Structures are given as structure tokens and as C-alpha cells.
Amino acid sequence: MKIKLLLAITFFISLNLKAQEFKSPVDYLSYIGKEQENISKSMWKYTSAVAHSKSARRIDNTRKLLVKSIQTANKKVSALKDGYQSDVEYRNQVIEFLNISEKNINEEYDKIINMQEVAEQSYDLMEAFIMTRDLVNKKIDAEYDKVSLAQKTFAAKYKINLTEDVSELGKKMKISGEVFDYHTQLYLIFFKTNITDLYLSQAIEKKDLGAIQQNSSALIQYAEEGLEKLKAIKPYNGDNTMVLITKKALDYYKKEAQQFSPKVVDFLMFNEKFDSARKSLESKSDKDRTKEEIENYNGMVKQINKEIDNYNKISNSNLQEKNTIISNWNATGDNFISGHVPQG
Template sequence: MTKMLATAVLGLTLFLGTGKTLAMTAVEHMTFLSGQEETLSLKYLSYMSEVAHGVRAKKMEKRRQELIAAVRLAIREGNKLRPFEGDASLRNAYVNYWTVLLSIFNEDYSKIIDMEEVAERSYDAMESYLLLQDKVDEKLKEAYNKVPEAYQTFAASHNVQLTQGQSTKLDRKLNETSRVNNYARQLFLISFKSSVQESNMIDALNKADLNGMEQSKNALKLYSEEGLSRLDTLKPYNGDASLVTACRKVLEFQKNESSRISVLSDYMLKREEFEKIKKAFDAKPASSRKQADVDAYNKSLDAMNKGINDFNKTNDELNKGRDKVMQNWDAARKRFLDQHVPHK
């Protein structure tokens, strides 16, 4: 029997012959299933890209529910399709893949949403959150890889000749999205590990917790230096070094910040010392105060006043510097993902 040359949305080229009803029916069977997948993939790749671009999954709950409904519809439509000449292999391959999709968006992304709130609180929580996203990416790729195999086997079994490229359009999108996400997440974790300590240090500052400040300052210095060393081992992504450069600026600022934060803690010590002296001074009746008491009070007050000027100047410079590098980091991440992650 003469083989027909066929296409489907898997990225293969369709050449239709004439007068071969059986082959055309096989092509129609294939095209129906791949058409369902093309429509579906536009929805779920768009959703996954938005999450990868930094949009919180919780904010897209309506989109997720719409996607779940679309996957369920595809499964129902697929199950209605009659096997071609008793061969249900291709139909089952697609339906099995869509069933995995349903599990991913119904269960795995539900867990991702639940983890979003706590992920910001610690490095370990963030690492677990991103690891779950990595596992979802791999789960999706592994499930999809069975579809092209079934597609080619079905075509060979029913005399449909396929002209193949190196990979399908969806293959490329899934693989590229996974590679970009893995690269971006590496850099994000390097930055986040240091930034958690910075956040803890600022929190301790606001609570006037000197011990907490000291511990976080030392950890900030350690992790920022560690991060800078790790950046030296990372190559640009397809020639794009923008994300590494932006991350380096954040870590360099944080390393410098760890050395300057002592100006703020010094002021807090001087304020604490003044409050002790003032309390003792105020507790004494004016008639009982000696010149030494007055001198100690004034000396401590002068030291605190000088310290507050240094505090305000340093704190203002650090806040402005932090805002600048973080805005640059956020913008660089968005540009990087916009450029390298498929939106649809």
C-alpha cells in the first residue's frame, strides 16, 4: 500500500494524496487529537509562563480553574473518539498525558499556591517551593515525551509517512521553559539566601535587637561572599549575562551593607547607654546630683546625638542603595524571562 505523507500539530508536515480514504481517516484521527492538544497547550503554556515571569499563582486562580476545565473537556472529547481500526494507542497516549496535566494543575499547582506565602520566610522554604516547580516541569516533560512516540508508532502502523524536524514546537517550548527556569531559579536562590539574612537584620534593627542584628550581619557577610563566588562559576545563558550581572550587584551591595551596619548598631548601643544614665540621673533629686553626674549625662547625650546623625546618614544611604539594586534585579529578572521563556 502506498504510504500517505501526513502532518499534525506535532510540528510534522502534511502532504495529502488522493483517493486514499483509509489514510485520510488515519490523518483525521491524528489531526483531531493533535488539534485538541494545540488548543490546550496555548492555555497551559501561557499560564506556566506567567508564573515563571513572577506572577503569583494565587492571583491567577481563575485562570487555573479555567485551565482545569479545559483539560477535563479535552479528556472527555478524547475518550469519545473511537479507536481507528481498533487501534486506541494514540488516543490513549493523549488522554493519559492530559490526565497527568489535570493532576499537575489540579493538585501540584494547588500545593505551589499554598507554599507561596511561607516561601518568603526562609531559604529552606523557598528552596522547597522552587524545587516543587522544578519537579512539575520534569513531570510535564516526562508525560509529554510519550506522545510523540505514540504518534510516530501510530503513523507507521497505518501507513502515514511523517516528515520530522528535530523536535516539535511544543517540545521546544517545554524544553526551553525548563532550561530557562532552572537557570533563573539558581540565581534567584543565590540572591535569596543572602537577602533572607538582610531581611532578618533589618527586622532585628527595627526591634532594637542587637544580638539578632549581629548574627544576621555575620550571616549576610558570609552568604553574600559565598554567592559572589558561586556567580563566578555560572556562564551567561545563551550569551545573556544580564541576570548574573544584576545578581552580582545585589550581593556586592549586601556585602558592603554588612560592613556598614555597625554604624547603626553603634548608635543603638549609645542610645541604650544614654537611657540607662538618664534613668539614674532622673532618679536622683536635683540637690543630690554631683558635677560628675551632670558631666556623664552630657557626655552620653552628646555621643548619642552624634550617633543619630551618623545613623540617619548611613541608614538613608543604605535604603537608597538597597532600593536601587533590588529594582534593577527585579527588572533584570523580568527582562530575562520575557526574552527567554515562551509566553504561548
């Protein structure tokens, strides 16, 4: 069962102006601010779709609408060739921001999606994917900081007072960023054990005793490290569901490595012993087989049948518990995000 990591690239532009004089420069700022507000609304629709929609098509459609709103704003701002009375510094900074935003949300998005497709193959790849995703956000944030500085410089130059009030949309975007960051933090703790469990399952399938023991030891280590990290993570706005479900998952993985894996090793070792005895007996003619060898082999046949039956039972039980844990973790993560990311 695959686990899910929600992809969200979030940023927000807020512009609230209060003019005291120089009406023309205020109109200039307001014009650009209106275009930025349109982008913010499109960005919020995209963020809300990521948090609340199960439709990949709807999410991608809202992303495309976001890109279109950036392109529209870029076209309108670029048309202000002379800026305000030949003062083009603020205009140019906004255009640079829009260009970088479009590139990152459009072109970089495809790269991130491609990385996400292979990220579940290893913890290092998953970390690289998340770091790349976060880097996109930081690039956009850094460019917006430049826009904000240029805006303040322009306002100071023309004696315009800018209010620092955060709009309702701005508050929603801030909350959304916090929710996704909190989810990602716990996801990485969970994923480190989940991917190690996958390696353990592959080793069991290959009957590789060395790899089974190696991955079991790693699974215990990562589970214990994760449980220690969870102690420092506080509930999000009183909601401790993500911490609790992650703890439950880590407890399971630790138990699997400590209790299930040794039983697997014992079964595989007995199976090897049985195969060796069978091959040895089959290599001899009837007249060369001793009574002791035959009795020993017949006893092992009865024992191997019991061992196979018992192994199938514990394997099925372990698999059911694992699938339940992963399913519950995914459901809890979905509910956490949809429950805390504002709607509308």
C-alpha cells in the first residue's frame, strides 16, 4: 500500500494601501496591487484544492489557472513601460517576481512531480524531494521580499503610508503553510521506518537472512529515534492525532522487527535445513538410505508442514496489521490537512 505526501507550493502577496497625498502614485500602486490580489486568490484556490480535493485533475486545473493569472498580471504590469513618471524600479521588481513565480510554479512543478514519482524508493530521495519542493517556496519568498522592499521604497519616496494589516486571505495562507509543514515533519519520521520496512519485506521475499537481520536492526533504530523525536512535537492547535498515529506506526514497526523478524529467520533456517536433508536423501539410492535418515526426514516433513502453517498465519496477521497502520496513517493525515486548512 502506497503512502501519500501532499504537494503544495504556497506563497502569498498582500498589499493594503492608505494614501495621504500624491494620488497618482497611489493609483499606480493600487493598479499593481489589484493584479497581485488576483494572483493571491488563484493561489488560495490551488492551496485549497490540494488540501480538500481528491481529484488530481481538479488540483492540476487550479494550478494551470494560477499560472494563467500570473501571466495575465505580468502582461498588464509589463505594459506600464514608464512605470510612474519614468520610475520603473518597483515595476521591474514586480515583473521579475512574476517571471520567477511562473517558472517555479510551471516548469519546476514538473520537475518536482517527476521527483515525487521516485521519492518513495528511499529516504534520501524523499528528503531530496521535500528539500527541492521547499527550495521552490524559498525562491518565491525571497523574490517577494524584494518586491516588498521595492514597494516600501517607492512608498517612502512618494510619501505614501502602507498599512501592515494582514488580510483574511493572508491569514488563511499562513495557516495552510503551517499545516503542511507540520504534516511533512511527521511524514518524514513515519516514512523513514516505512521505507525500511519495505526493504525488510524485500529481503524476506528473497530469503536473504543477512539482509533481514540488517534491516530489522535498522528498523528498530529508526523507530526508536522517531519515538524520541515525537516527544518534542507538540499538538497542532490542540490536535494530537498526527503524533499519536505516527507513534502507533513506529510502535508497530519496532514490534515487527523485534518479534516477527526472528520468527521469519527461524522458519527460513529450518526450511534450509529441511531442503538440505531432502536433497541429501534424494541423492542416494533406496539401498543406500539408512533407517535413521528416513525416520529423521519423515519427522522433518511433519515439522515443516506445521512450520509452514504457523508461518502463513503470523505472516498474514502481520500483513493485516501493517496495512491497517498505513491506511490509518494516510487517513489521519488527510483528515488533519482538510480539517486545519481553511476552506473557501
